[in-house]
Amino acid sequence: MSGFEVVVVLIVVLVWLGLIALVLRGWRNRGRRQADLIGDLPAVPAGLPVPTRGPDTGLYVGSTIAPSWQDRVAVGDIGDRAAAEISAYPEGILIDRKGASAIWIPRPSITAVRTERGLAGKVMTADGVLVIRWVLPSGTEIDSGLRADDKTIYPGWIADHESAAAAPDAAAAPGDDSEQRKDQ
Numbered sequence: 001m002s003g004f005e006v007v008v009v010l011i012v013v014l015v016w017l018g019l020i021a022l023v024l025r026g027w028r029n030r031g032r033r034q035a036d037l038i039g040d041l042p043a044v045p046a047g048l049p050v051p052t053r054g055p056d057t058g059l060y061v062g063s064t065i066a067p068s069w070q071d072r073v074a075v076g077d078i079g080d081r082a083a084a085e086i087s088a089y090p091e092g093i094l095i096d097r098k099g100a101s102a103i104w105i106p107r108p109s110i111t112a113v114r115t116e117r118g119l120a121g122k123v124m125t126a127d128g129v130l131v132i133r134w135v136l137p138s139g140t141e142i143d144s145g146l147r148a149d150d151k152t153i154y155p156g157w158i159a160d161h162e163s164a165a166a167a168p169d170a171a172a173a174p175g176d177d178s179e180q181r182k183d184q
Contacts, residue, residue: 027074028074030074031074031075031076034065034073034074034075035075036138037065037138037140038073038075038076038078038136038138038140038142039136039137039138039140040137040138041076041078041103041104041136041137042092042104042105042106042109042136042137043104044094044102044104045091045092045104048089048091048094049089049090051087051088051089051094052088052089052090052160053087053088053156053157053160054085054086054087054088055085055086055087055096056085056086056087056148056149056150056153057083057084057085057148057149057150058083058084058085058086058130058146058147058148058149059081059082059083059084059146059147060081060082060083060084060095060097060100060103060144060145060146061081061119061120061129061145061146061147062078062079062080062081062119062120062121062144062145063078063079063103063120063142063143063144063145064119064120064142064143064145065140065141065142066133066141066142066143067141067143069116069118069119069120069143070120070121072120072121073142076101077100077101078101078103078144079120080097080100081120082097082098082099082100083097083098083099084096084097084098084146086130086146086148086157088157088160089107090107091106091107092104092105092106092107092109092110093105093107093110093132095144095146103144105132105134105144106134107164109134109135109136110132110133110134110161110164111133111134111135111141112131112132112133112161113130113131113132113133113157113158113160113161113162114130114131114133114158115127115128115129115130115131115154115158116128116129116131116145117129119131119143119145120145124147127151127154128147128151129145129146129147130145130146130147130148130153130154130157131143131144131145132144132145
């Protein structure tokens with residue numbers, strides 16, 4: 001290689017390293033901007049019972065600030081992709097990630113469980129990602145997604161959420177008109 005070629009290669013490498021540094025700086029800045037919005041995540045409870053559903057394996061694709069499917073959370077490692085197992089308990093949902101912290105989603109904070117085409121920049125075929133929308137203790141609503149190894153599990157997860165969401169309504173005694181009285 002001539003001296004000119006060496007200089008060109010060095011310039012290209014320096015530009016590439018500079019671009020990587022800018023991307024990392026942008027990610028850190030996004031994390032700082034989101035810190036108050038995200039706050040502290042719920043801790044995984046000790047002594048969880050046997051799961052009512054799962055564990056099902058897949059790829060945790062990340063979490064985004066709802067309703068955007070691309071506004072990835074950059075606080076801590078909640079936005080990082082990782083192999084994971086998802087399990088349901090009466091108290092909530094556990095996403096146990098390999099090489100990253102576990103994510104505990106308390107049952108009362110879950111507002112929706114659905115499938116989507118994509119989340120956090122990961123685009124799949126129709127209904128390729130199981131997405132859980134939930135409210136953080138800070139009041140911010142986020143979407144957390146898992147691309148399961150077996151996509152046939154999705155309807156069961158969705159049905160479990162729908163039946164749990166309907167359970168408080170079913171708990172009212174037949175003919176109980178307390179809700180009607182509130183409206184009048």
